[in-house]
Amino acid sequence: MNRFGFLIHPLGMRDIVRHLPHVSGKREPLIKKVLEWTPSYHASHVTGITSAYDGKGIEGDFYTVPLLPTQITGLDRQFVVGRIMDACKLAEKDGAQIVGLGGYTSVVGSAGLEIAEAMEIAITSGNSYTVATAIEGAAKAYELLDKDIAGATAAVVGATGSIGSVCSKILAKNKLGKLLLLARSESRLAKTAQEIHELAPQLELEISTDMETAIQEADLVVSCTSSGGDILKPNVFKTGAVICDVAVPHDVCREVAQLRPDILVIEGGVCVPPGENPEFNFDFGFPKGICLACMAETMILTMEGRFEDYSIGRGLHIEKVEEISRLAKKHGFKLAGLRAFDEPITADRIEQVKTLSKERSKDSRMFSI
Secondary structure, eight states: OOEEEEEEOOOSHHHHHHHOGGGTTSOHHHHHHHHHHSOOEEEEEEEEEEOTTTOOEEEEEEEEOOOOHHHHHHSOHHHHHHHHHHHHHHHHHTTOSEEEEOGGGGTHHHHTHHHHHHOSSEEEOOHHHHHHHHHHHHHHHHHHTTOOSTTOEEEEETTTSHHHHHHHHHHHTSOOSEEEEEOSOHHHHHHHHHHHHHHOTTSEEEEESOHHHHGGGOSEEEEOOOSOSOOBOGGGSOTTOEEEEOOSSOSBOTHHHHHOTTSEEEESSEEEOSSSSOBOOSOOSSOTTOEEHHHHHHHHHHHHTOOSOOSOSSOOOHHHHHHHHHHHHHHTOEEOOOEETTEEOOHHHHHHHHHHHHHHHHHHHHHHO
16 A cells, blocks of 8 residues: 655744643743754554545555644754654655655755655645645635626735746736735845746736735735745735635635624635545544645655655646646545635625625725715
8 A cells, every 4th residue: 555654843832832731831941942852653544535536445644743833943954854864754755656755844855855865755735735726715715705806906915936836827818917025135026027928928927025015006905925824914905805825834814704794704724535434543624534735745746646846846846736636636635625714714704795785886996986
């Protein structure tokens, strides 16, 4: 039976307390120091995942790199890479033929390239399928609001990153009215814009480092930065907008759920693997049988017997995004029902956004007259 490994890590103190309740109330600096001292370890065994194509099952294991995002990006690079490689070696020892780098473990070491070069087993970040499910989810949400993506103004936050640039290119293939590319570096934005212009020369493009101003124009937003979360506040969005938050931790702050009932936020990259009873034996904060697309990509490649470095390095390719999407459908992976802020998005919630967006748009027109 083909076998995979996947690396996970806590995204914040909330994750740590959920799995280690006895640390609740302890000072964060102390907990961080303990995490630095803790070696990577086996977290759970995965069973019950079976291909809808040929009925063959796979098994896998999750391995924890016990570091927070700020530690992964802020501690000595060689120390962090060493911890990640230790986890990969555990997976290899347990029989894994491919390892997925989850969360921030895919960011360091030249976006996984250094890890892939050092390991004998195959490595992927899962970013290709993350992109595929994010765009699929965003399009589905937009359609549920009775809107047509053709002619819409879309924005990609973090457009120069590996995920953001490919999201931008895929969106550019749609008949958008306008595409806004948002990031911190104007020179990198200009380069990304040039690449997109070559793909879609008729598309109106705009680049900006002023995220808060530019994003207010967007009907559809895909956010995929590595900024550490909570960079998108309630006041920046247009009434009726759809926001697909692909970032881990999420870019959209939780206050948006209470303060902006007139917009629809969805989590990107959440899917359902095939099988009668997929069991991860680990609490990710999702309902049973739901996983992240980055995890799913590792599973898909395992089902295909594609034990090769896949989504690695700072540049993703549209061809791989399209290929992994085809393979996902072949084996029976599906987009999970739309979710936001750890809750499913109901039909009533969709109707609420429709109603409020119409009312507020009408009030805005009356005020402008």
